């Protein structure tokens with residue numbers, strides 16, 4: 268399984284706009300971490316966004332998380348004000364992992 | 369009864385009518401009266417009006433603050449109360465910084481523009497700190513502010529810069545005034561309002577003149593290691609940062625460099641945080657041209673233009689409005705109006721219907737001076753404002769009569 272994270276927008280949109288997508292390949296993870304990622308990705312994929320965009324948020328960030336697993340690609344596009352709790356947990360895991368690697 | 373009330377408006381001086389309304393038991397009536405009173409800038413400095421304001425002050429919640437702690441969750445509903453308006457200081461510096469930043473911004477809008485909180489009616493100010501994981505951002509969710517801790521690599525805590533806090537709060541002010549749509553040019557203007565007033569709050573707190581200010585946004589939210597000056601520079605858009613990790617500041621400082629980006633999330637809604645560099649630079653140039661404290665004449669001109677703008681206002685219309693407002697507030701051909709004219713010209717926007725041939729401005733100013741220092745325009749300004757106030761009072765009186773007859777029916 269391969270998970271790609273693209274972060275856009277925010278107060279620092281000018282900086283975020285220039286940053287490439289970041290990739291986490293489960294094949295490079297140890298067994299525990301790979302299982303964590305799989306569980307979080309599975310939960311995020313089956314949970315719809317918690318809200319539809321109101322158009323009233325300013326400086327919020329938006330995220331595109333692409334999950335490639337066994338030849339199937341799932342694209343999740345959510346933002347700070349629309350994300351499900353499950354999407355938020357996957358996002359948090361990805362950011363913590365990407366920071367420490 | 370309603371008829372006699374309406375006739376009455378013509379023979380009572382406005383402050384007397386307003387005083388009556390301010391004593392009304394209905395808070396909606398008091399707030400409306402207060403707003404009307406403060407809408408007339410000429411009356412603002414008068415002692416009689418000030419004392420009316422003080423007596424009615426208790427009517428509003430005056431932007432009472434509540435800071436909540438997200439404990440690194442993205443789910444705001446689960447956040448816990450960390451500090452309230454009358455509660456003790458927190459042991460958490462992020463909480464206290466957010467609390468103070470909200471207070472400074474609230475004080476700025478109240479003291480500089482006589483605006484009671486974001487909506488002008490004492491709206492409560494709610495903020496959340498420690499949002500999410502490694503969150504490099506702060507945002508306005510449409511009614512509340514949210515601050516991240518930063519990832520510690522690029523960014524640190526977003527409550528550390530007062531201009532960032534004021535930037536987010538100003539999104540609320542813009543929403544309650546012009547309501548500028550968050551796309552393309554109107555969106556870039558929306559962003560520019562937040563940068564302009566965000567910077568003004570920082571300058572006001574530091575009591576800095578336009579010449580002394582650094583005109584940078586977010587100098588304190590970068591980690592020391594990253595070596596960036598700021599998120600944005602109003603003085604030099606495009607030069608806030610330039611390094612291998614962050615890239616180069618993409619803000620244009622002139623219409624000829626306007627950046628066309630897709631109007632979607634990935635394209636920053638048509639580059640709202642990018643093209644804001646153009647109106648940002650115009651404000652900086654106007655402030656330097658006028659001189660002194662930028663929250664005085666320059667801030668008042670921009671605030672009046674924001675209040676007179678609509679959801680679809682673009683750069684040209686906004687520039688024209690600042691020119692118009694500068695004339696109304698400080699006089700046609702005043703140095704303030706000339707500074708506004710040349711500021712926009714320098715970023716590639718010519719004010720509609722104004723000839724900008726070399727020397728014209730000076731000749732016009734000289735002509736105005738020989739015609740009696742523009743006193744005629746000043747007195748007609750006052751007359752127009754009084755007329756406007758009377759109209760507002762008439763509307764208010766009708767509203768009050770309506771409320772009274774309603775409460776009678778109950």
Ligand SMILES: [Zn+2]
Nearest residue numbers: 325326559562
């Ligand atoms: Zn903003």
Ligand SMILES: [Zn+2]
Nearest residue numbers: 375376377379
């Ligand atoms: Zn009367």
